[in-house]
Amino acid sequence: MALMFSLAILAYSAWLIYGAASSYDEGKAESLYNLALGVMGVLLAVSSLTTMRRRIQAVRAQSIRTLTVELCEKCGFKSVREFKVGDYVHKRLGPCRQCNGDLLIDMIYSEPLRREGF
Numbered sequence: 001m002a003l004m005f006s007l008a009i010l011a012y013s014a015w016l017i018y019g020a021a022s023s024y025d026e027g028k029a030e031s032l033y034n035l036a037l038g039v040m041g042v043l044l045a046v047s048s049l050t051t052m053r054r055r056i057q058a059v060r061a062q063s064i065r066t067l068t069v070e071l072c073e074k075c076g077f078k079s080v081r082e083f084k085v086g087d088y089v090h091k092r093l094g095p096c097r098q099c100n101g102d103l104l105i106d107m108i109y110s111e112p113l114r115r116e117g118f
Contacts, residue, residue: 002048002052003052006048006052007045009048010049013037013038013039013042013045016034016035016037016041017034017038017039019031019034019038020033020034020035020038063113064112065082065083065110065111066082066083066109066110067083067108067109067110068080068081068082068083068105069105069106069107069108070093070103070106071104071106071107072096072099072102072103073102077096077099078106087108088108089106089107089108090104090105091104091105
């Protein structure tokens with residue numbers, strides 16, 4: 001709905017600018033007023049559209065989660081946790097919590113968030 005409103009404002013503003021340009025040739029005084037309104041409308045519509053685009057990208061980014069799988073080479077202990085910046089596959093994390101073997105990152109993957117109540 002907001003997208004349609006912004007596009008309508010953009011179209012109306014373009015029409016105002018076109019009308020102002022054609023009436024300027026005829027010497028009408030309201031042409032500057034229509035030009036100013038048209039330019040403000042274009043700026044507001046473009047601002048609204050870019051804000052909507054950013055919000056859609058933020059929602060898409062929040063609709064997935066990235067997980068890291070840690071695996072012990074010695075005992076096979078496996079744990080799954082949220083991804084942290086700096087994680088990469090085969091990164092050594094230190095000693096295993098169960099056997100003190102080498103714990104390393106085995107896999108990094110993303111999955112969609114589950115929505116409850118749907």
